[in-house]
Amino acid sequence: MMRLRFHWSLSAVGEKLRAAQSRASQSALPQLGALARFCRQAEEAGIDSLLTAFGFHRPDPLILATALGAQTSRIRFMIAVRSGLMSPVAFVQQVNTLSALTGGRVSLNVVAGHTPNEQRGYGDFLAHDERYARTGEFLAICRALWRGESVDFDGRHYRVEGARLNLRVPAPEIFIGGNSEAATALALEHGDCLWRVPEPPSTLRAKIAPLLDAGKEAGLLMSLIARPTREEAVRAARALVASAGASRRTHDEFASRSDSVAFTSAYRAADTEWLTPTLWTGAVPYLGAPSMALVGSFDDVAEAMLDFQAIGISQFLFLGWPDEEELALFAGEVLPRVRGVTVTA
Secondary structure, eight states: OOOOEEEEEOTTTTOTTGGGSOGGGOOOOOOHHHHHHHHHHHHHHTOOEEEEOOSTTSOOHHHHHHHHHTTOSSOEEEEEEOTTSSOHHHHHHHHHHHHHHHTSOEEEEEOOOSOHHHHHHTTOOOOHHHHHHHHHHHHHHHHHHHTTOOEEEEOSSOEEEEEOOSSOOOOOEEEEEOSSHHHHHHHHHHOSEEEEOOOOHHHHHHHHHHHHHTTOEEEEEEEEEEESSHHHHHHHHHHHHHHHTTTHHHHHHHHHHOOOHHHHHHHHHTTSSBSSSSEEOTTHHHHOGGGOEEEEEHHHHHHHHHHHHHTTEEEEEEEETTHHHHHHHIIIIIHHHHHTOOOOO
């Protein structure tokens, strides 16, 4: 059984209810001070890497990771990337440069996009499965460059001749995001780990089996609400929904526009509030698919993570509401229980 690894998203650090706002109203100006403080907190907590997400309502993920990498010493940055928006050769050159400057503290979160409207704003008019096919070509070129090859490639979406880079670094770990069959196929061919939106272990086991059989990993993108008792955690979850106010319409509309299988499946799952005694969907209509959460006492949440580990899940990418508080509780209370360390009152 693989040792669990833990990552955290920077998507809402310093802005607890950012996801309750429409994307059009969100500022993309990074709160660099708050982000740097959280990076250092995560570094001390033993978090493996921090996600810098992608979207028109966010700063550029690679540039943000560069700025934060200069203010940290150990933690890695998981940089979101979408194919079709730039040359794969130029992208690898950027990633290699950042990797060289940070001592290899770079991994990639490859996503194909979640709404056609946003993709079109970037000049991308491909349908869902075609985006994944293009991403396969993108990563084939990237992988060849990381192997140090001179690349000739003539595909449906990309063509390069004699592509090479003199700045060479080891290939970064590649995470693929998605719940679709196309996402699984891409992870099998080019990824190291597939991120999925969670579902009960009883139904998830069969869906990740092909990945595990191929020597790949499977991970879950989700939120945490862990408190000393289940009652306190449930109250915190209810308070979160109440504080989100009238934002449900924002995410209803987003769900109707999205062609992401991961996101739309999370919205459908939210018709049932509790998928397991700890897996809660109550915030999904208000804060989006990544707010599907493990809710419970410290013991409950640790046990739920171990249940996922038992079926083959080996990595978790978390959000918190707010992130700073939840990370402190995770590091001080949940993580020792997951690791089998005795926790004293």
